Each structure stands twice: as C-alpha cells, then as structure tokens.
Amino acid sequence: MLIVVTGGAGYIGSHTCVELLSHGHEVIIVDNLVNSRIEAVERIARITKKKPLFYQADATCDQTMDLIFASHKPDGVIHFAGLKAVGESVEVPLAYYHNNLLSTMVVLDNCLKHGVDRFVFSSSATVYGDNRVPFLETMELLPRTNPYGETKAICERILTDVAKVNPQLSVILLRYFNPVGAHESGLIGEAPQGIPNNLMPYITQVAKGVLKELKIFGNDYPTADGTGVRDYIHVVDLAEGHVIALQQAQPGVHIYNLGTGRGTSVLELVKAFERANNLKIPYSITERRAGDIAECYADVSRARERLGWTAKRGLAEMSRDAWRFEKQTGKSNS
Secondary structure, eight states, X not given: OEEEEETTTSHHHHHHHHHHHHTTOEEEEEEOOSSSOTHXXXXXXXXXXXXXXXXXXXXXXXXXXXXXXXXXXOSEEEEOOSOOOHHHHHHSHHHHHHHHHHHHHHHHHHHHHTTOOEEXXXXXXXXXXXXXXXXXXTSOOOOTTOHHHHHHHHHXXXXXXXXXXXXXXXXXXXXXXXXXXXXXXXXXXXXXXXXXXXXXXXXXXXXXXXXXXXEEEOSOSSSSSSSOEEOEEEHHHHHHHHHHHHHTXXXXXXXXXXXXXXXXXXXXXXXXXXXXXXXXXXXXEEOOOTTOOSEEOBOOHHIIIIIOOOOOOOHHHHHHHHHHHHHHTGGGOO
C-alpha cells in the first residue's frame, strides 16, 4: 500500500515509516518540521534502503493536502501531525485546538474526497483523564485534565461521526501510552527542540551532560514512591502496532490501547536507566506539572486478542536504545 504519514519525520512517525517500508509498503511523509528535523527522512532511507517521498508542508493546509492526494492516490493515512505537550497545552490552548483539530479535519476531508478508506489516528491515553486504572477502551472519556487530551478526544468524536455516514471508511483510533526508546540502529530516536517535555529524553540529556539534573514533577502522588506512574512502551513496539492495525483495517471504527499493560513510576524508570547503562542520574524534586495525573496504564487485552499484537521490549531495551541514540546522534535527529 501507499501510505501518507503526516508528521512522519517526528519521533513516532519516523519509526512507523521504518516499519511500513520494512513491511513492503510505500510512504509519503508530510511534515512541517516544527518539532522534527529533515535528517530523519534520510535516516529512514539509510535504515530501510528505501527512500520515502517527502513534502515539507503543513497538514492544516487543505490546498496542499488536496494536491498530494490527487497526485499520488494513496491507499491510507496515518495521522501523527499535531502539537503534543500536555503542559504546553495548558499554557497555549488555542494553538492546540487550532492545529490538532484543523489538521485532522483537513486530512479526513481529503480522504473522503479522494476515496482513501483507511485512516489511522494517533490518539493518546490522555483521553481517559483521571479514570481508574487500568484504562479500558470502553471507558467514558474524561480528558478535561488538559487541552491536549481534549483535542484528541474531540478528534476521535469527529472521526467516529464521519465513519457512521461513510460505511466504507475504516477508522482506527490508537490510544498510546508513553513511547520511549529508539531504533536499535541509533539513527532515529526522540530529540525534541529545546528542553524536553518527555521523561526519557530528559534523562538521556542529563546523562550526556546537556542538562545538569533531571527535574521530577512531584513526589506526593498517591503512588508507591510518590512519583507519577505511566505505561512506558518501546517506540518500535508502538510502530509495529500501527502497521498491524493498518494491514488489518476493516470498515467501521476500531479503538485499541497500545501499551505494555504495566505501570512504572518516574523513579523506577530512572533506576532502570541507571542499571541498563551503568550510569548515575542526578535529580531533584519540583512542583507538580499542570495537567498531570497520578497513574496511567493500559489494559491491552483488546489489541492482543483482535490484532495479535503485544509489546515485546522491556525497560532495559528502552533505556539502552534511548541512550545509544543520544550518544550517537543526540540532537541532530528527531
């Protein structure tokens, strides 16, 4: 299949492009490079020995997306493009509503216009809000803890409503948890612009000496050690989940959690990184971050039973791969 991947030069997008190409699919990347780098495209090609087509473009631009769809006639879309920092979304909510909703509507409209009937949406566990763990796909969504989660929930509703009146359309909503790690080659990984919003790149930059110490946002949550608990999943496992879901797409709306089904605290992840790489990570405790919740981990039985997908890689692999990428490549990739 020929797949348009919006945000395909980004962290999760680039790994998914590698898996798509490795499974024999063709890829068109559409990315505005706001939080990614052009080097990722050539590194995808180095890993797979196949060069994806690349458009430096914004998925919110209807004219551009119309031209891409009309020119290439893709078979499906994986829509990653979007702003994604929980804390930032609290500070600049309008930017998140504008970008995340508009890009989804523009891409979806062009799918309908050009007869593209497979739409995989990059959703998030934040749509569950402060529900009781583990999170199940059938739960009521409670995303009001932050605007980022709200944008994902609204996009899910838009996609669901459109699928109801377009019975040929296959909409796959992938709610993923906390991707970490990097490709085993060390060529692509997570390298955000500026100070990282996510935990693992913060840890690796402290390990490398780019940052002085890790700041842990709160140690007074109702968890075993007081730090927030998340479901960390290796980014390659996550990318493989996208390919499997796309290949098995059927008409209708299908929702899957992609995680490990296990919760790990911030301090537990720090210790796992230290053990895996024989390093010490200095840290300090600071105040809680706006929009964060105490615990977030998945029930992954639906993906296992219906897709035959499970996460295979553990904390040690996540830690080693993330550190390999930071040492080899650091900030020169996305």
